[in-house]
Amino acid sequence: MTIDWAAFTPATAFAGGALIGLASALLMAFNGRIAGISGIVGGILEGPASGIGWRLAFIVGLLIAPMIWQLFSAMPSIEIESSFPTLVAAGLLVGIGTRYGSGCTSGHGVCGLSRLSPRSLIATILFMATGFITVFVVRHLFAG
């Protein structure tokens, strides 16, 4: 392993992370809800019992964040190298996996670890592990 010091952005990573944590704290403090994106989105498919309005409002907030950002600063670059078939396969796996596993990077990784949940710690270790393995296979075994 070699650390890519040129790509490492500790200050904006920590500050951006703190904003993500603040947003999660706000949703818990005011709405009593976990800020897990897969749960918020997937919950809409479960019907109106657990509320649809607040879920849609949170998603609209995510969607317009780039527009608000651009009022103050230039957009950071977003590089998506994956082919369309890869994006479709990845999206299906993320959709099924996060719902079956009851959470993603935000629900388990941020909120779950902040609640000191053992379930979320296991989930985070597992999805990080298969994430590392998948990138290793794609970038180093197959790409040659």
Place this chain on the structure above:
Amino acid sequence: MKTTITAFLAGLIFGLGLLLSNMANPEKVLGFLDLAGDWDPSLALVMVGAIAAALPAFQLVKSRGQSFWRMPLRLPNNIQIDRPLVIGSLLFGVGWGLAGFCPGPAIVATGAGQEKALVFTLAMLAGMGIFQFGARSVLPARD
């Protein structure tokens, strides 16, 4: 109405955090997941920053017992390390490693007008639909 406003603000701040940390950029995320290449540790610091902010706040809210809008705290009560948790998380990690997108960043990048992010997001919604309406009857029960 007020719960809608706070949910909107939380989503907006969450999205701005993803942009500031550059986590809406899949190449940045893949730089973290690529341990054998030139490794970019940034994502780990995003997690540290997020937990540093959320952990004390969660403790305070929990000790209060209800939200500021007097709503019950909807905290997961399942504490079992069960098969759905393990299989689901393993599958999620494979998808995350394939494209570098997890749900939040994919939605933010879609909002930024990225066509490929929209493709991923639609496939993710289809996956959630498959789980909700199809796979649930085939896979071992969750919860």
